[in-house]
Amino acid sequence: xxxxxxIGVGMQKWGExxxxxxxxxxxxxxxxxxxxxxxxxxxxxxxxSMSSGLFCGQEHISSLMADYLGVxxxxxxxxxxxxxxxGAAFRQAYYDVASGAHDIVLAxxxxxxxxVSGGGATFALxxxxxxxxxxxxxxxxxxxxxxxxxxxxxxxxxxxDQLAHVSVKNHKNGxxxxxxxxxxxxTLDQVKNAVMVADPxxxxxxxxxxxxxxxxxxxxxxxxxxxxxxxxxxxxxxxxATDSIALNDRKNIAWLSGVENAGEQAxxxxxxxxxxxxxxxxxxxxxxxxxxxxxxxxxxxKGKGGTGAESGETHLGGRIPVNPSGGxxxxxxxxxxxxxxxxxxxxxxxxxxxxxxQCGDIKIGMTQNMGGTGGSCVVxxxxxx
Amino acid sequence: xxxxxxIGVGMQKWGExxxxxxxxxxxxxxxxxxxxxxxxxxxxxxxxSMSSGLFCGQEHISSLMADYLGVxxxxxxxxxxxxxxxGAAFRQAYYDVASGAHDIVLAxxxxxxxxVSGGGATFALxxxxxxxxxxxxxxxxxxxxxxxxxxxxxxxxxxxDQLAHVSVKNHKNGxxxxxxxxxxxxTLDQVKNAVMVADPxxxxxxxxxxxxxxxxxxxxxxxxxxxxxxxxxxxxxxxxATDSIALNDRKNIAWLSGVENAGEQAxxxxxxxxxxxxxxxxxxxxxxxxxxxxxxxxxxxKGKGGTGAESGETHLGGRIPVNPSGGxxxxxxxxxxxxxxxxxxxxxxxxxxxxxxQCGDIKIGMTQNMGGTGGSCVVxxxxxx
Numbered sequence: 227x228x229x230x231x232x233i234g235v236g237m238q239k240w241g242e243x244x245x246x247x248x249x250x251x252x253x254x255x256x257x258x259x260x261x262x263x264x265x266x267x268x269x270x271x272x273x274x275s276m277s278s279g280l281f282c283g284q285e286h287i288s289s290l291m292a293d294y295l296g297v298x299x300x301x302x303x304x305x306x307x308x309x310x311x312x313g314a315a316f317r318q319a320y321y322d323v324a325s326g327a328h329d330i331v332l333a334x335x336x337x338x339x340x341x342v343s344g345g346g347a348t349f350a351l352x353x354x355x356x357x358x359x360x361x362x363x364x365x366x367x368x369x370x371x372x373x374x375x376x377x378x379x380x381x382x383x384x385x386x387d388q389l390a391h392v393s394v395k396n397h398k399n400g401x402x403x404x405x406x407x408x409x410x411x412x413t414l415d416q417v418k419n420a421v422m423v424a425d426p427x428x429x430x431x432x433x434x435x436x437x438x439x440x441x442x443x444x445x446x447x448x449x450x451x452x453x454x455x456x457x458x459x460x461x462x463x464x465x466x467a468t469d470s471i472a473l474n475d476r477k478n479i480a481w482l483s484g485v486e487n488a489g490e491q492a493x494x495x496x497x498x499x500x501x502x503x504x505x506x507x508x509x510x511x512x513x514x515x516x517x518x519x520x521x522x523x524x525x526x527x528k529g530k531g532g533t534g535a536e537s538g539e540t541h542l543g544g545r546i547p548v549n550p551s552g553g554x555x556x557x558x559x560x561x562x563x564x565x566x567x568x569x570x571x572x573x574x575x576x577x578x579x580x581x582x583x584q585c586g587d588i589k590i591g592m593t594q595n596m597g598g599t600g601g602s603c604v605v606x607x608x609x610x611x
Numbered sequence: 612x613x614x615x616x617x618i619g620v621g622m623q624k625w626g627e628x629x630x631x632x633x634x635x636x637x638x639x640x641x642x643x644x645x646x647x648x649x650x651x652x653x654x655x656x657x658x659x660s661m662s663s664g665l666f667c668g669q670e671h672i673s674s675l676m677a678d679y680l681g682v683x684x685x686x687x688x689x690x691x692x693x694x695x696x697x698g699a700a701f702r703q704a705y706y707d708v709a710s711g712a713h714d715i716v717l718a719x720x721x722x723x724x725x726x727v728s729g730g731g732a733t734f735a736l737x738x739x740x741x742x743x744x745x746x747x748x749x750x751x752x753x754x755x756x757x758x759x760x761x762x763x764x765x766x767x768x769x770x771x772d773q774l775a776h777v778s779v780k781n782h783k784n785g786x787x788x789x790x791x792x793x794x795x796x797x798t799l800d801q802v803k804n805a806v807m808v809a810d811p812x813x814x815x816x817x818x819x820x821x822x823x824x825x826x827x828x829x830x831x832x833x834x835x836x837x838x839x840x841x842x843x844x845x846x847x848x849x850x851x852a853t854d855s856i857a858l859n860d861r862k863n864i865a866w867l868s869g870v871e872n873a874g875e876q877a878x879x880x881x882x883x884x885x886x887x888x889x890x891x892x893x894x895x896x897x898x899x900x901x902x903x904x905x906x907x908x909x910x911x912x913k914g915k916g917g918t919g920a921e922s923g924e925t926h927l928g929g930r931i932p933v934n935p936s937g938g939x940x941x942x943x944x945x946x947x948x949x950x951x952x953x954x955x956x957x958x959x960x961x962x963x964x965x966x967x968x969q970c971g972d973i974k975i976g977m978t979q980n981m982g983g984t985g986g987s988c989v990v991x992x993x994x995x996x
Contacts, residue, residue: 227710247743276671280664283746285738286693289869289986292853293860299872301851302987303699304691308671314688318703325612325710353670358632361668466686468677475678484674487684601674602687 227324229447231458232608234263235570240407240438240558242340248282249294252336255439255563256295259332263443264455269328271295271302272318274311274335275562276597278304280350281339291334308354308597309511311335312565313604316442317464320606323444330449334441335563347435351561354598356472368432368512370473370599372424375514378480379426382529384517386426390417391535392513393430393555399542400552402583405567407436407558417513431513436558440566442573459573462498462590462607465491471601482600485522489594492605493524500524503607504588505547505575507568509596510554516540519594520548523605542583550575550583565595565604576610612709614832616843617993619648620955625823625943626792627725633667634679637721640824640948641680644717648828649840654713656680656687657703659696659720660947661982663689665735666724676719693739693982694896696720697950698989701827702849705991708829715834719826720948732820736946739983741857753817753897755858755984757809760899763865764811767914769902771811775802776920777898778815778940784927785937787968790952792821792943816898821943825951827958844958847883847975847992850876856986867985870907874979877990878909885909888992889973890932890960892953894981895939901925904979905933908990927968935960935968950980950989961995 236258243251252273260268271292279285285304292302307314312335319333339347352366360370378384394414400406412430420428450458469484470476476483493499500523508523510516517531525546526534534540540548551557551571554564572591574580589611596603621643628636637658645653656677664670670689677687690699697720704718724732737751745755763769779799785791797815805813835843854869855861861868878884885908893908895901902916910931911919919925925933936942936956939949957976959965974996981988 227712249743277664279662279735279738280670282742283734283738284742285662285665285691286740286856286983286986288692289853289856289983290741293855293857293986298854299852299869302692302853303703303851306670306689306691307673307687318688321706321710321712325706325712327612327706327710349668350664353664353668355671356675357667357669358634466688467684468674468687469683470678471671471674472678484684598671598674601671601678 228326230320230323230444230461231447231450232442232569232573233445233450233454233458234259234443235573236262237405237440237567237570239405240436240560243437248278248284248336248338249290251338251437251439252291252334253295256332256334256441259441259443265330265443268297268330268332270300270322271332272315273304274315274565275304275337276306276308276311277350277353281337281342307602309561310565310595310597310602310604311562313595316566316569317466317604319444320461320464323446330443330445332441332443333566334439335566336439337560337562338437339435339560340437359472368424368427371512371514372427373473374479375426378514381480384532386418387414388532388536389431389513390414392510392516393417395535395541396510396549396553396555399550399583400556402581403552403557406552406556407434408556427512433511433554433559436560438558438560438563440563440570442566442569457577457610459576459608459610462609463492463495465489465605468602469600471598473599482518482522484600484603485519485594485596488603488605489523492607496607498607502590503592504590505550505585506592506594507551507571508548508594510549511559516548523594542585547585550585568593568595572608576608613711615705615708615829615846616832616835617827617954617958618830618835618839618843619644619828620958621647622790622825622952622955624790625821625945628822633663633669633721633723634675636723636822636824637676637719638680640826641717641719644826644828650715650828653682653715653717655685655707656717657700658689659700659950660689660722661691661693661696662735662738666722666727692987694946695950695980695982695987695989696947698980701951701954702851702989704829705846705849708831715830717826717828718951719824720951721824722945722947723822724820724945725822744857753809753812756897756899757812758858759864760811763899766865769917771803772799773917773921774816774898775799777895777901778802780920780926781895781934781938781940784935784968785941787966788937788942791937791941792819793941812897818896818939818944821945823943823945823948825948825955827951827954842962842995844961844993844995847994848877848880850874850990853987854985856983858984867903867907869985869988870904870979870981873988873990874908877992881992887975888977889975890935890970891977891979892936892956893933893979895934896944901933908979927970932970935970953978953980957993961993
């Protein structure tokens with residue numbers, strides 16, 4: 227397989243984008259990536275979207291987006307694996323270029339979540355869980371992650387304050403990200419005393435409902451060195467794993483074995499260990515998720531993830547900065563776009579373009595994007611070298 | 612890229628499968644394919660499903676099906692491009708093996724469409740059209756294809772009887788397929804006098820609402836020659852193209868340029884012309900669709916597709932048999948599974964296992980699977996040589 231590089235990325239400011247339709251949001255981010263790459267065409271396109279059908283009454287966005295981006299008749303495909311859809315779209319684009327099938331490929335993600343009313347968004351999101359054994363019995367994602375949080379507290383002694391520290395850190399990072407939906411700081415007390423969603427998680431432990439898109443342009447590394455306007459960011463590894471969709475089928479609901487598996491694949495392909503990673507963008511859909519993920523990826527010992535944000539080790543300037551972008555918590559979480567936005571952040575960090583939230587002179591970044599309660603997980607490692 | 616072969620296929624009898632859930636239908640067809648291939652494991656999985664969210668309240672079927680098939684933690688991904696989702700899943704599996712990423716890969720498709728009530732299925736299907744410029748104004752797929760039929764009749768002189776002959780032929784073929792949902796014959800008069808759905812299309816011009824799944828196992832050709840229980844069926848080519856999603860953006864709504872483009876890609880990759888193809892499984896979601904498709908693939912001159920079933924040229928034993936399986940019309944159309952079921956039929960035909968509907972001693976078969984009104988199209992060419 228050929229070496230592959232990211233040569234362009236794009237996303238708009240995320241939020242409640244009432245004035246933009248699903249197609250507007252996707253094409254805007256795609257055009258930003260195409261402009262950033264400086265290419266005059268693309269040859270294939272992969273789009274991550276979790277539930278454009280339930281959120282917008284629109285499936286078949288492959289054809290729709292190729293049409294509206296003006297790139298038909300190129301092959302375009304939507305991929306879905308819940309909230310890891312964006313990471314999976316990037317992975318398929320990577321395989322496409324690596325295999326030699328196409329040279330210049332766009333990986334995008336999009337979700338417009340604010341056009342449904344009542345419990346529509348919560349229902350649409352709940353379809354990432356097991357419909358028959360979880361959702362029909364009334365549990366939705368805040369409840370599932372709350373159970374994981376309680377298990378983690380019980381098993382390892384993780385504290386309520388440690389959960390809240392994740393939110394405080396990510397909101398602080400988000401104030402330095404012009405694309406973030408909620409670029410404001412929160413205090414420990416504000417997180418703990420906010421409206422309760424599912425004990426112990428308050429609304430400030432939960433990522434928001436967001437409209438947004440993100441895109442990246444990939445091409446062979448050899449070609450990138452000739453045509454790219456920016457430093458090409460090389461893809462060192464791609465890992466992808468599944469786990470049981472329902473929590474009740476897991477031996478330990480406080481441990482994400484799908485994340486562990488995807489991470490191990492990526493470390494093996496890259497020939498690296500957690501110590502070699504300079505910073506990581508992880509899937510903090512809830513504060514407990516970040517704590518579980520940084521353990522499963524090997525940055526912290528099992529049960530010790532809670533110490534990351536509390537001790538400062540995962541802060542900017544810390545041992546292993548986690549979510550310099552602000553993460554899902556502050557930047558927003560348009561579910562199908564999130565995995566691609568992580569690639570946007572890692573690419574910009576590795577190019578040294580992140581201003582006040584720049585991690586320093588770093589060389590190797592990682593992304594971790596997951597669906598459901600970790601029933602699927604995609605991990606990528608990228609480098610500027 | 613490596614040469615790739617299909618070494619196993621499976622599907623159950625399609626219909627209204629009240630006693631089987633979405634996961635049952637998928638895992639049943641997957642296990643049949645695994646058994647047919649004689650393999651003891653798979654390394655990755657692609658699943659085509661158009662709208663499991665709207666039909667069953669279940670997205671994230673990648674994790675669900677890996678879990679229930681007992682193959683987690685392997686990477687699994689759902690792909691969607693409306694009714695071409697199955698063909699696209701097969702294409703991604705082909706690329707996966709061809710690239711060297713994995714050796715033994717499952718391509719499956721599934722849809723359970725009969726669990727929604729009222730206009731639920733019609734709404735779910737309508738999301739393959741342009742939500743903002745078509746569906747919001749009240750048109751659904753029978754109406755869109757009826758407009759294509761009227762345009763074809765006006766432009767080329769296609770007759771009402773010619774449309775009906777497609778249904779008569781496909782239902783006749785379907786009587787010889789043990790997997791078909793509606794394995795009964797219909798007469799020309801029955802088709803023309805059936806309940807009107809959208810003039811000129813009666814209910815016997817329309818493919819049905821179906822529950823069903825299908826699966827295929829792919830591996831490198833070199834490996835296939837060593838491990839396969841059956842004759843390996845080699846994939847000669849894969850084409851994939853998009854077109855405008857909405858009919859109003861096309862120069863000629865009686866011509867499927869997305870199908871033409873995907874076909875041209877496939878012919879070019881295989882180094883073949885339409886004359887080299889022994890038989891074809893096409894996407895006859897409506898009778899007019901088969902007529903347009905056999906023109907766009909080059910089997911009939913522009914405007915002459917209507918003569919295919921009327922003259923007998925597309926019948927079993929004719930110049931170019933079309934839909935020996937019974938097609939979507941008689942076999943059924945569980946939308947995400949259809950493209951993979953076409954692979955099942957072509958594989959069995961090329962192995963000579965089709966009994967009364969066997970096309971003879973044939974060597975090269977083609978599949979054509981499309982989404983919406985042809986906004987996306989996937990074409991494959993396979994051979995037993």
